[in-house]
Each structure stands twice: as structure tokens, then as C-alpha cells.
Amino acid sequence: MSDSRTLNVGLIGAGRIGSSHADLIVRAIPNARLAAIADPVPGAAERLAGTLGVEQTYTDIGQMLADPQIDAVVITAPARFHTALVEQAAEAGKAIFCEKPAGMSLAEIERVGRAVQAHEVLFRIGFNRRFADGFPQMRAAIDAGRIGTPQLLRSLTRDPGLADPSAVAPWTIFFETLIHDFDTLNFLNPGARATQVYAVADALVAPDYKDAGLLDTAVVTIRYDNGAIATAEANFSAAYGYDTRGEVFGSAGMATAGDLAASSMRYYGADGIATETVRADTQSMRSAYTGELQAFVDTALGTPVAGPGADAARDALRIAVACVESHRTGLPVALDAEETNG
Structure with a gap:
């Protein structure tokens, strides 16, 4: 992290909610920088990045997670991919914000809990209400x-x-x-x-x-x-x-x-x-989305704000x-x- 006051965020998933979250990170979260967007669908990340002035895009999510300049990830991919993406991000040492649900079964939720605990990373789930x-x-x-x-x-x-x-x-x-x-x-x-x-x-x-x-x-x-x-x-x-x-x-x-x-x-x-x-x-829910993302960013930067995690x-x-x-x-x-x- 080059600036302790700014969190460099990578977005995974450039669909409807991903686009909304990306816009909020760029326009409404002053201490976050949307550094990269990843989506396996060819052209999806590039199209969203172009509207927001984000320079770095990936179709290979693993490549983005390997970037040491990325401090945190916001996961907005389809729900069936959430558990595996959380595990990958945790292994890479990134702070994680994941849209709901974090898994499609209790076994997957247990995998999420084990991953974030084993790698001691911040995990927040997107319960915006x-x-x-x-x-x-x-x-x-x-x-x-x-x-x-x-x-x-x-x-x-x-x-x-x-x-x-x-x-x-x-x-x-x-x-x-x-x-x-x-x-x-x-x-x-x-x-x-x-x-x-x-x-x-x-x-x-x-x-x-x-x-x-x-x-x-x-x-x-x-x-x-x-x-x-x-x-x-x-x-x-x-x-x-x-x-x-x-x-x-x-x-x-x-x-x-x-x-x-x-x-x-x-x-x-x-x-x-x-x-x-x-x-x-x-x-x-624009203000709610902004609030949960701001709480995640502040917590990742060392100012803890209460929010739902793996237990929730x-x-x-x-x-x-x-x-x-x-x-x-x-x-x-x-x-x-x-x-x-x-």
C-alpha cells in the first residue's frame, strides 16, 4: 500500500452490481482507489473501466490477485463463484468484501470461514440493509x-x-x-x-x-x-x-x-x-451500498467500523x-x- 490513507481496490465482476459498486468506489469513497477490474468475460472489464478511468483490467482473476499493489478486493461475480473467489483472495492476503451470499451451502460457508481465519484477512459480506x-x-x-x-x-x-x-x-x-x-x-x-x-x-x-x-x-x-x-x-x-x-x-x-x-x-x-x-x-440502496463499502475501506485501513462478517x-x-x-x-x-x- 503506497499511501496508508488510500486503499487500492480490485473489483471482481463487471456486471450490474459490480458496475454500481465500481461507480461508488470511484465517486463516493474518498479513501479508496479503484485500481483494477477483473472479469473473465472478454471485454466486460474493459468496458466498465473505460467509463470510470480505471487503467488496469484483467480477464484472469488470478493475475489481479497476484498484483502486490492491490490491497483489497470487492467480489461482485455470480453467487456460485463467491466461495472459491474468497478462498483465492484470502490466500493472496487481500482484504475481502463479498456480495451476498458468500456460499451456496453451509459447507461452502465453512470454507469461507476457514480461509479468512487461516490467512487472517478482513472479510465483510454485503448485507446492505x-x-x-x-x-x-x-x-x-x-x-x-x-x-x-x-x-x-x-x-x-x-x-x-x-x-x-x-x-x-x-x-x-x-x-x-x-x-x-x-x-x-x-x-x-x-x-x-x-x-x-x-x-x-x-x-x-x-x-x-x-x-x-x-x-x-x-x-x-x-x-x-x-x-x-x-x-x-x-x-x-x-x-x-x-x-x-x-x-x-x-x-x-x-x-x-x-x-x-x-x-x-x-x-x-x-x-x-x-x-x-x-x-x-x-x-x-445507493446510500446503503456506500455505507457498507465505506465501512469496509475504513476497517481495512485500520479504523474499525462494525459490519457483518463470516458469522453473519x-x-x-x-x-x-x-x-x-x-x-x-x-x-x-x-x-x-x-x-x-x-
């Missing part, structure tokens, strides 16, 4: 005892549209969408452990693709060892925009977070009251894995006695 407006404030209210004992919790994700149902991999709704809600519920119920999961899911948005394994709508009930009952809900086609909300109801009060309004402006007309809504996660990745994934079993059997699934980090 912990940094979204209202959610950290809600956690602070819970920590301060203002909610009392949590009794009912709720988290939901409604995506704004399903462009190509055939491109959605089986179990995506649990592993890549609701995984955010599972982490949110764990985050808002600190110190508690999920003990039972029951999932109901179907293809209601695109029913013709159900036989191909599509699930586009789901409700999950989670019981915790402190007695709290939580629900996580997802749908892939909200006509009104990108909708993410959370709620905690307790013995002393209630807190909520999440607002899909694009601004505070309300139009009052003959047809009623209207407001514009956000239509994409990169719009709604495991705790959310164990719920997602249980959802698959519950959907297959139609029954609640008891989770093992594995300790969680709260």
Missing part, C-alpha cells in the same frame, strides 16, 4: 431497550420486476433475495438464535415457469430462542417499485424502517395523493438452507444448536 436509512437507527433503539423484548419481527423485499423468468436459478428467492431479510431479522433480534423455519413459496408472478423450478413469491416464518416470531416475505414483481421494509414490535413499543418514496414530495390532485417511487435497488453470512444462510428443506417437505424445519453471533 444494515447500512440503509432507518435500519441502524432501529437497531440502536433495540439496543437501548426502547422496544423492550422483541416479540414480532418482519422484513420484506419486493423487487420491481421479473424480466426473464427462465434466467432465475432454482432457490434464488431464498439464497439471493430473502437472504437479506434473514440477516435483517437476525440483526434486529440481537443475541437470539433462529431455531425453526417454515417456508411457503410458489410461482405466482410467472406460473408457467414453476415446473422449471421458479419460485417468485415466498413467506417464511422463523422462531427464535428468545421467543420472538419473525416473518420474511418476498415477491419478484412489485408494480409500484423497489420495496424493502422492516419492523420490530416488542413489549415496550415498535420501530419500523424502509420507505420506497423517491423524495418527500407529494402531489395532490383530482385523483388523490401521489408520490414517485424508487424503481431499482441501485437507486434505493453463516447465520443467514442456515435459514435459507432450511427454507429449501421446508419447501420440499411442506413441514417446519428445526435448526441445529449452532451458536450465532447476534
Whole structure:
């Protein structure tokens, strides 16, 4: 690291989220420098680099990881590659920010944990809702005892549209969408452990693709060892925009977070009251993405900022894995006695 005040970052994956994260690193994280972009698809890294003025690109990820000038990596490749990429980056001694999920099975998550521990590298997982407006404030209210004992919790994700149902991999709704809600519920119920999961899911948005394994709508009930009952809900086609909300109801009060309004402006007309809504996660979660990346960079540079790591990745994934079993059997699934980090 040539300048201890600046983190030289390499991006792995130049797709939709990778492009968004790259833009934020360049434009919104003052103590980070996007030094290189790697993507095995020919031309992908070059195209993104050209829009941001990044000079170094790779199709061979191993070559980028071998560069001693790269201090850290941000992994935004497809989820099925995350575990192997984390292992490679850890072996290369890089600080790691990985988009969710860190693995597609509990065995893969254990590999991630072993790799970052063995090589003593910083690891953060991209659970952005912990940094979204209202959610950290809600956690602070819970920590301060203002909610009392949590009794009912709720988290939901409604995506704004399903462009190509055939491109959605089986179990995506649990592993890549609701995984955010599972982490949110764990985050808002600190110190508690999920003990039972029951999932109901179907293809209601695109029913013709159900036989191909599509699930586009789901409700999950989670019981915790402190007695709290939580629900996580997802749908892939909200006509009104990108909708993410959370709620905690307790013995002393209630807190909520999440607002899909694009601004505070309300139009009052003959047809009623209207407001514009956000239509994409990169719009709604821009400040959250910025917050999680800034926390990662600051921590890598020696100023620790709290954020989710390998334990949080495991705790959310164990719920997602249980959802698959519950959907297959139609029954609640008891989770093992594995300790969680709260």
C-alpha cells in the first residue's frame, strides 16, 4: 500500500452490481482507489473501466490477485463463484468484501470461514440493509431497550420486476433475495438464535415457469430462542417499485424502517395523493451500498467500523438452507444448536 490513507481496490465482476459498486468506489469513497477490474468475460472489464478511468483490467482473476499493489478486493461475480473467489483472495492476503451470499451451502460457508481465519484477512459480506436509512437507527433503539423484548419481527423485499423468468436459478428467492431479510431479522433480534423455519413459496408472478423450478413469491416464518416470531416475505414483481421494509414490535413499543418514496414530495390532485417511487435497488440502496463499502475501506485501513462478517453470512444462510428443506417437505424445519453471533 503506497499511501496508508488510500486503499487500492480490485473489483471482481463487471456486471450490474459490480458496475454500481465500481461507480461508488470511484465517486463516493474518498479513501479508496479503484485500481483494477477483473472479469473473465472478454471485454466486460474493459468496458466498465473505460467509463470510470480505471487503467488496469484483467480477464484472469488470478493475475489481479497476484498484483502486490492491490490491497483489497470487492467480489461482485455470480453467487456460485463467491466461495472459491474468497478462498483465492484470502490466500493472496487481500482484504475481502463479498456480495451476498458468500456460499451456496453451509459447507461452502465453512470454507469461507476457514480461509479468512487461516490467512487472517478482513472479510465483510454485503448485507446492505444494515447500512440503509432507518435500519441502524432501529437497531440502536433495540439496543437501548426502547422496544423492550422483541416479540414480532418482519422484513420484506419486493423487487420491481421479473424480466426473464427462465434466467432465475432454482432457490434464488431464498439464497439471493430473502437472504437479506434473514440477516435483517437476525440483526434486529440481537443475541437470539433462529431455531425453526417454515417456508411457503410458489410461482405466482410467472406460473408457467414453476415446473422449471421458479419460485417468485415466498413467506417464511422463523422462531427464535428468545421467543420472538419473525416473518420474511418476498415477491419478484412489485408494480409500484423497489420495496424493502422492516419492523420490530416488542413489549415496550415498535420501530419500523424502509420507505420506497423517491423524495418527500407529494402531489395532490383530482385523483388523490401521489408520490414517485424508487424503481431499482441501485437507486434505493445507493446510500446503503456506500455505507457498507465505506465501512469496509475504513476497517481495512485500520479504523474499525462494525459490519457483518463470516458469522453473519453463516447465520443467514442456515435459514435459507432450511427454507429449501421446508419447501420440499411442506413441514417446519428445526435448526441445529449452532451458536450465532447476534
